[in-house]
Amino acid sequence: QIEEIYNKITSEHGMNPSPSEFGKLASEFSECPSKKRGGELGYFTRGQMVGDFETAAFSTPPGQMTGIIKTKHGYHIILVEDRKISIK
Numbered sequence: 754q755i756e757e758i759y760n761k762i763t764s765e766h767g768m769n770p771s772p773s774e775f776g777k778l779a780s781e782f783s784e785c786p787s788k789k790r791g792g793e794l795g796y797f798t799r800g801q802m803v804g805d806f807e808t809a810a811f812s813t814p815p816g817q818m819t820g821i822i823k824t825k826h827g828y829h830i831i832l833v834e835d836r837k838i839s840i841k
Contacts, residue, residue, distance in 0.1 A: 755821055755828040755830070759821055759830055762818065770818060772832065772834055775791070775792065775818070776791025777791070785829075792832070799811065803826065805823065806824050806826075813833045816833070817832075818831065818832045
């Protein structure tokens with residue numbers, strides 16, 4: 754099913770769907786608790802997410818979507834909306 758969802762997003766919006774369009778699909782198809790918020794995870798820092806998810810999230814430019822990512826938690830598609838610089 755993830756491939757169908759991915760193909761639907763990319764055929765209609767390419768690799769940069771609007772957050773609202775992405776959120777509609779996440780609300781409908783996601784199995785993650787973030788489903789209630791349209792897939793919104795909020796800001797997170799390195800070390801908070803599992804390996805491949807984190808690598809994809811931090812290597813994708815803001816405004817762009819990742820491909821399909823497989824982790825131990827399942828399959829994911831990430832829309833990177835924004836990035837903040839963390840100063841320690």
